[in-house]
Amino acid sequence: MVINLYRNTKLLNRLERTFTAVATLDGHLREGCDVINPDIWVEYNANYLNANYAYIAAFNRYYYFREPPAVDGKRMLLMLHADALYNYRDLIMKSECIAERSSSNYNPYIDDDAISSESGFEYYSRSLPFEFTPESGSYVLICAGGS
Numbered sequence: 001m002v003i004n005l006y007r008n009t010k011l012l013n014r015l016e017r018t019f020t021a022v023a024t025l026d027g028h029l030r031e032g033c034d035v036i037n038p039d040i041w042v043e044y045n046a047n048y049l050n051a052n053y054a055y056i057a058a059f060n061r062y063y064y065f066r067e068p069p070a071v072d073g074k075r076m077l078l079m080l081h082a083d084a085l086y087n088y089r090d091l092i093m094k095s096e097c098i099a100e101r102s103s104s105n106y107n108p109y110i111d112d113d114a115i116s117s118e119s120g121f122e123y124y125s126r127s128l129p130f131e132f133t134p135e136s137g138s139y140v141l142i143c144a145g146g147s
Contacts, residue, residue, distance in 0.1 A: 001058045002026050003040070003078075005051035012064055015089045022051040035059050037066070040078045044071060054080055062086045 003026075006019040025042055033040060038056070042048065054063045063080035070077040085092070098110065 001028060001056065003042075004055040004057075005048060006053040006055070007050055008053040008064070012083065012085070015085060015092065017053070017062075017086055019053065023047055035061070036082045038063070038078075038080050040080070041075050042078060044074050044076050048076060048078075053083075054078065056080075 002024065004024050005022040007022055009018045009020075010016050023045065027042070029040070038059075048069055051069075052065045054065070055061070056063065062083045064083050066079045066081045070079070
């Protein structure tokens with residue numbers, strides 16, 4: 001099993017990541033582990049303390065460190081958690097959605113307590129220069145969204 005260790009400098013609540021390679025580990029699992037929250041013991045190496053992110057090819061997932069590596073003598077424990085946001089970034093970017101809140105696009109049809117708005121309508125009426133009669137037919141003229 002191959003584990004690539006990285007240093008990530010981007011925030012975890014963003015889709016982008018900036019990786020700097022720290023180390024590549026090759027080995028075998030000696031006992032079962034959780035795919036979403038794996039705890040993996042590795043041989044101690046001080047360089048691994050610089051890592052905060054990992055990719056496990058066998059699981060086809062990216063992980064961030066839940067905690068800094070725990071050192072126990074000649075070995076250290078990597079406590080990882082699957083990064084759902086980064087693992088599914090391509091699907092997220094291809095999805096069509098309506099954002100509940102946006103700093104650049106305001107949608108007046110979505111409730112947003114952070115935006116103040118007024119409800120109601122403005123009515124204008126004008127007299128036409130001719131008269132509608134039952135003999136000539138009746139018409140109703142409605143203009144919406146403009147003057």
